[in-house]
Amino acid sequence: MIAKCLHKDSIQAIIMALLCGIGFSQRICRHGTQRPCYKVSYIQDSRRRLTFEDARKACRLDGGDLLSIESESEQQLMERFIQRLQAGDGDFWIGLRRSSQRYRAGTKSPGCPSQYYWLDGSRAKFRNWHWDEPSCGTEMCAVLYHQPSAPPDEEGHFLFQWNDDNCNSKNNFVCKYSEGEPVDLILSISDNTLYVSYILYATIPALVLLLIAAVGLFCYKQHAKR
Structure with missing residues (x-):
């Protein structure tokens, strides 16, 4: 049961991004069946990319969460x-986000990098920040940097290192599926080899889309009455 109405703009953004704007989206599992599985969503039209919260909603609707x-x-x-x-x-x-509240009351606040935590509950301490990140200003959410056309900085190429970003920025995203059995056998990989043949398929099942549409219509009517 859905306890809260999603904002109609969020519903539209998620549906349009996942069904109309995606360039590539695939679920990938180790050796075809082993968890965790992943889905990389690259959205060609930058206007249809998602904010951090909308990207997380898309992953959770599909049974996963943003990548740890x-x-x-x-x-x-x-x-x-x-x-x-x-x-x-x-x-x-x-799925890495900063919160200044994640420490016990009465204790000294940890440094900014220590305030980042994984949304899926992972306790892993691995980090791959760029050498001068996180900047620890108003940017609270983390991205895997991917600007292949950008020149390298003085420390080398920034590509694939982590950066903190405004949570309302619009980006591509990666989902991770850690529990249960994979529904679809999409791509088989080994630790050393990535096979490039894969099958594209709809990101959100039709029944879920119908549910989202119904909730959106209900919320719209509720707002219209006010």
């Missing part, structure tokens, strides 16, 4: 996935 990267090998795996897509410029949301 728990080790260097998982980081490298994500890099290979995105490279295979041959995607253009556009960062990817990951």
